[in-house]
Amino acid sequence: MPGSESALTQRSAISFVAEQIALGEPRANSQPSERGPAGNSIGITFENVEKRFGSLVALRNISLEIRSGEFVALLGANGAGKTTLLRMAAQLMKPTTGSVALTGTGSKSEDARGFIGFVGHSTFLYDEMSAEENLHLFAQLYGLSDASARAAEALTACGLSSRAGSLVRTFSRGMRQRLAIARALLHEPRLLLLDEPAAGLDRQGLAWFGTTLERLRAEGCTIVMSTHARNESLDLATRAVSLAGGRIERDSSTEGNPTKMLAELRSAQGGEA
C-alpha cells in the first residue's frame, strides 16, 4: 500500500481538493488552451476506491496520490485494473465506493474535463469524417480559438498533414493511433492519461510520441501511462505503480529506493512483453 495513504486518510478528498485550490495552484482556472510552461498541471487523488462490475471486482481499496507534474507508469498484466483506474481519472466512470478527486481544477466537472487528455483503447474518432474534420470538431468542442489552425497544427505535428482530407476509415492502425494521440493533445491538457498509447505505432510514430511526451513532461504536464509491454516511453517515467488483481502491488515512491524499484518494474515489464 502506498505510504501516501496514511496521510490521505486523515483528510477527506473534498477538503484536500479545496485546500489545493485555496493554496492557489498556478493558473488553476485557466482555459485549456492557455496552459503555459511548468507548474500548472493537475494531480489526482484516489481514496479507498473500489470498482465492481456485477460480481467482478475490478479495483480493490485503491488509495493513490498522483502529484502534479509526475509521470507515472502504470504497470500490470491484462485485467489488473489499469484501464478502469484511468477511466475513473478521466471522469468517464465513477467508483462504486471511495472517491476520485482532481486537484488544481475548477469546482465544476465541466471545467475539470477541459484539462484532461485521454488516449484510450479506442481511437475516439469518427471513421466517416476526415482527420481534419475530426480534429476541428474536438477543437470546437474544447472551445479553442481558431479551431481550423489548431487542427492543422496538430496534423502537422503528428505527420498526417498530407492525409488531412482523408476519411479516418481509410487510415492504417498506426495512423489512427497517431491521430488519436493528436486529438488528446489538441487542447494542451494539464493531465494526460494514456492507456496503452504505443499500440500500433511504427518506429517513426514511436519516436514522435517519445519526443512529445518528453516535451509535455518538461512543461510540467502530469502524465499517467498504462502499459503491459515494455516501450521506450517508460524510461521517461518518474514513478512506477504496478497493479495486480485490482490492488496496488508496488509503488516506487513508497519504497526505499525508488530508482531501483522503477528499474525492477521496468525490467519485469520487459520480461513480460
Place this chain on the structure above:
Amino acid sequence: MTTSRAAAILLAKELRLEFRTRELLTTTVIFALVVVVLFSFAFEPTAAESRRYGPGLLWIAFLFAGSLMLNPSFAREQSNETLDALRMAPIAPFAILLGKMLANFVFLAVAEAILVPVFAVLYNVSFSGVAGRLILVLGLGTLGLVITGTVFSAISAHARMRELLLPLLLLPILTPLLIASVEATASLLAEQPELDRTWVAFLAGFDIVFLTASWLMCDYLLEE
C-alpha cells in the same frame, strides 16, 4: 461554452455524418413509404375512409420510421467509443443529448416532408387549407417522438439487445403522444377542419415535460 453552441456543433457533426453515409434517411424514408403504399391497397382510399383511417396510418408510419432512425442514434457512437470523447469534452452533458435530438428532429422532419405529399396523393386527401396547422401538429408530435426516442436510445445503447429494448421502452411512453397526435391530425382532416387546441396543448405539454426531464437526468442517461 454555452449548451446551445455545443449542441449546434454536434448537430452540424450529425448532419455531416448523415449526409456522408445516408444510413438513417434512406432506410427510414423507404420503409415509411412502403407502409403508406401497402396500406393504400388494403382499403378503398376514398376521402371519407381516408379521414377515418388516415391519421392513425400516417402516425404509425412516422412511429416506425422514428424507431428505425432512433435506434442507431447513440449506438453508432459506440464503434470507436466516440460518446466517451464527447463526454470528456468540457460541455454540458445535455448538449450531447440536445444535439442528437435536433438531428433526429431534422431527419424525421425530412422523412415526413417526403411522406405527407405521397400520402395526400395515394389517399385522396388535401392539406391545402390546413398546411400551417398541420405543420404545427406534426412539429409538436415529432418533437415528442424524438425527445423520448433519443432519451431511450441513450439508455438502450449499452444494452446487448438494444434493438428489442428500445421499442419495448418507447412504445408505452409514446402511447399518449400518439393518441394526441392522431386526434389532432384527424381534426385537421375533418370535413370542417379545425385545430383541436386541447390535443395541441397536450402535445406541447408532453414535449415540455419530457424535455425538462431529459435535461434533469442527462448526467445519469449518458453515464456508463
